[in-house]
């Protein structure tokens with residue numbers, strides 16, 4: 263059974279893939295850790311799994327693209343998935359979320375799914391943050407979960423492409439998996455690449471020789487939107503590292519920025535000064551869960567942080583789009599987090 | 609071309625940097641010229657700030673671009689059409705006086721006195737409105753006074769982001785109270801036809817005392833809708849060419865600077881209420897289409913009521929806001945001795961925006 267190429271989604275969101283074009287070169291380089299690499303271990307959840315969602319819909323341009331894993335291998339990938347199902351989750355329904363624009367993958371998968379009762383294919387918009395667990399379960403299953411809640415509470419398991427391959431290799435074939443693919447990109451690098459890194463390698467070693475010599479840069483693990491900034495480059499790469507983004511720290515002024523938007527775009531620059539909120543409604547029209555972030559901001563600057571919780575603040579999935587879009591460059595996400603933290607203490 | 613300019617750019621940039629650090633090193637100079645330099649510098653150079661908290665990339669759309677878009681839309685919406693209709697000698701000096709008095713004198717001295725860090729871009733928008741809402745033949749000093757009042761009023765309330773009511777409309781209200789005679793005189797018949805040099809400079813020298821709305825109040829006369837739409841009927845400097853205003857406003861709506869809900873509900877409610885009243889009262893009140901196309905309604909609905917700061921923030925409340933504007937406009941036009949009510953309607957609804965907003969929020973979140 264399979265669903266027609268369906269386009270369902272949510273209000274708001276932002277298309278990063280088309281705004282920030284990140285091209286990776288096709289050659290996949292190997293980086294070894296130099297010491298004994300860590301081994302990937304996957305523990306099959308002991309609770310009952312009712313639904314498995316395989317997320318093949320990366321929505322940030324710097325994320326590991328699908329082709330790195332699926333290129334010409336969609337069918338064998340789905341075969342692997344089938345074997346994992348038979349072995350571990352025989353009763354579960356499988357949902358495969360694929361980027362709407364990847365026609366070939368969708369066609370192949372639909373073809374496969376027409377003989378496979380157990381899975382459904384969903385073609386999703388490439389809008390950030392489509393792949394957030396809250397929105398993924400809402401769009402695909404119609405179930406609401408809270409932000410930060412473990413999806414396993416509802417029997418939903420979310421996997422990405424690389425984890426599926428690794429589970430197959432390690433649990434079914436019994437091979438040792440000790441490396442993973444990582445996308446590295448950004449204006450602080452000489453080239454955007456996809457590299458195969460042994461687990462346990464330090465970030466330092468990965469970026470070695472690859473960063474630009476001149477000017478400062480900052481390193482973000484798992485992207486500048488949802489990821490963390492790391493200042494200590496000796497941190498080790500583990501299975502949760504999907505990508506590393508190195509951005510130029512644009513902390514000097516540039517002449518005529520209007521004429522050369524390309525030069526500034528993919529840097530840490532804020533592209534404007536801090537101003538007062540001008541009530542432009544950009545933040546609430548981009549919010550994927552229909553909140554009104556400016557309300558939190560106004561509660562915050564009036565010194566009434568506790569009031570922010572009245573406006574459904576707990577629904578915020580901390581995607582950061584409101585801070586991203588705000589023309590007054592307000593730190594809305596930070597404010598949301600501060601107000602949320604206050605709510606927990608009370 | 610681009611490469612050859614690069615060294616020049618570098619030199620300029622370095623000198624600006626040097627000037628900046630010089631200004632910052634001398635408190636007295638900083639006190640006087642700091643904000644002026646900031647304003648100039650921020651026009652041609654990007655900012656230095658980098659994102660310190662998540663998310664670490666930010667969109668390249670800032671308040672400057674936001675206000676810039678409004679300025680561009682206003683230029684196409686009223687400046688160019690009125691140069692054609694009234695000649696540049698009528699339009700450009702007014703604009704210049706408005707900018708010089710409003711931004712360069714009042715705003716800069718306010719920044720010096722109140723020790724503001726920067727001069728706000730919003731001033732340009734307010735100053736661009738001032739000539740547009742005054743009669744074409746009004747004296748220059750009136751424009752200057754209007755601009756000064758608008759900026760002063762806005763700054764007293766705490767600058768862009770805190771203004772309770774639209775500063776341009778507020779200053780027009782002030783002028784209406786202080787100089788009532790000047791604001792009903794000075795309407796000029798627009799020039800029509802293929803312009804020669806004389807017309808481009810002066811327009812026609814025929815002065816009239818009646819805008820279509822006043823004429824209707826006096827003797828019930830209605831000009832052709834076509835002339836109202838294209839702007840060949842008399843009116844304030846910037847409100848006559850409805851065609852250009854609508855087109856540029858649609859562009860603003862498309863790039864999401866203006867909100868479509870307000871003009872739709874404003875114009876819609878003007879239409880509905882005036883239809884209602886003219887069905888009941890017949891010829892005594894203006895018919896709906898004439899109401900839509902006359903006076904400052906199009907300019908007000910698309911450019912002034914949509915001013916995001918003075919409208920409500922909540923999207924549902926915007927419908928109420930627009931509908932309220934429309935209702936008050938029709939009431940004033942139909943049942944008072946005043947011919948035009950757009951200014952009063954928008955100002956009144958600006959004041960009501962805060963309670964409407966908090967009511968809407970309370971209803972939405974059930975608190």
Ligand code: SF4
Nearest residue numbers: 539540541542545588
């Ligand atoms: S995006 Fe920023 S300026 Fe616009 S309404 Fe939201 S908080 Fe205010």
Ligand code: SF4
Nearest residue numbers: 549578579581582584
């Ligand atoms: S961070 Fe929260 S409030 Fe802001 S856009 Fe994302 S979900 Fe909405």
